[in-house]
Amino acid sequence: MNLRLYSYWRSSSAWRVRIALGLKELEYRYAAVNLLEGEQWSEAQRARNPTHQVPVLEVERAGQPPLRLVQSMAIIEWLDEVHPSPPLLPATADGRARVRALAEHVNSGIQPLQNAIVLKRLREKVPGWDRAWAQQAIAEGLGALERAVADGGAGRFCHGDSPGLADCYLVPQLYNARRFGLETSGFPTLLRIEAACAALTAFQAAHPDRQPDAPSSDPATSPATSPAAAPAAAGRSP
Ligand SMILES: N[C@@H](CCC(=O)N[C@@H](CS)C(=O)NCC(=O)O)C(=O)O
Incomplete structure (x- = not known):
């Protein structure tokens, strides 16, 4: 294959x-x-x-x-x-539902509000407003994600002690938060998990700066x- x-x-x-x-x-x-x-x-x-x-x-x-x-x-x-x-998803149906919910929180609840095409259209309607819009969407979204991840299911990673689906969504979204100038210290659980991910080869190799089309x-x-x-x-x- x-x-x-x-x-x-x-x-x-x-x-x-x-x-x-x-x-x-x-x-x-x-x-x-x-x-x-x-x-x-x-x-x-x-x-x-x-x-x-x-x-x-x-x-x-x-x-x-x-x-x-x-x-x-x-x-x-x-x-x-x-x-x-x-496996990137837990063995139990309950665990899978939790992890999918965390990933969806980013996939459909945060990223679509701050993606390039949405911000371009906002800029066209209200010049200069797009950055504040993105900051607010990400700040509110990550605030809720912090509470959701810290509900007791997290271990070293979003769910338990192995990296999985939710971590694949968390790390790029934190990067986007910083791109938009957001202060991230209010999300201690997310930052702790991000640090655990950053220690892994798979996360290091996937980082934007390591891609062949990065400047x-x-x-x-x-x-x-x-x-x-x-x-x-x-x-x-x-
Ligand atoms: N829900 C989609 C979102 C895909 C998406 O938003 N892709 C963006 C880049 S992150 C894109 O291709 N944008 C095209 C553009 O900016 O014109 C997924 O998870 O794959």
Whole structure:
């Protein structure tokens, strides 16, 4: 099976999938879609994903037509079903519901309110208002997430002592908070978990600065890439 991830270095949604691929130690090719230069609006990207967004995970399997997976949640759950070890979801239905709720809290409750297209439209309507809007959405969202994570289910990570689905969503969202100039010290549980994640190779390798399309990327330490057609690459960190 060959995997190719259409990604953008700073896309928090693609970053979630990069973390999951790393935790599963799956090799993949990295194909950059430059969102800043509008490459998402190409016909090729529309064919991959009708919403034009990243991430898209392309799966090639012998004797089967290529599979294109979209939406980080669906992609990560697919990875977890097809490559169950290590599991990214808990063994119990109760645990899975908790972890999915935490991840959804970011996926549908925070990130869509601060993504680039929403902020662009806000800027067009009320010039200069987009940053304050994003700050408020993230601050309120992370405040609720802090309370939800600290409900007793957290261990070293969002759920217990192994990294999982919710951690894939938490770490990129904290990065986005800082991008928008938000003070994060009011979220001590989230910061403690972020520090535990940062110690893991999978999270380090998935960081935006380590991606081949990052402006300061070091080719020696990032997966190989090319726009849309990449040579060999590895989700595993070096
Ligand atoms: N719910 C989607 C969100 C995907 C999303 O918002 N992708 C953004 C980047 S983080 C994107 O491709 N934006 C296109 C643009 O900015 O024009 C997912 O989890 O995959």
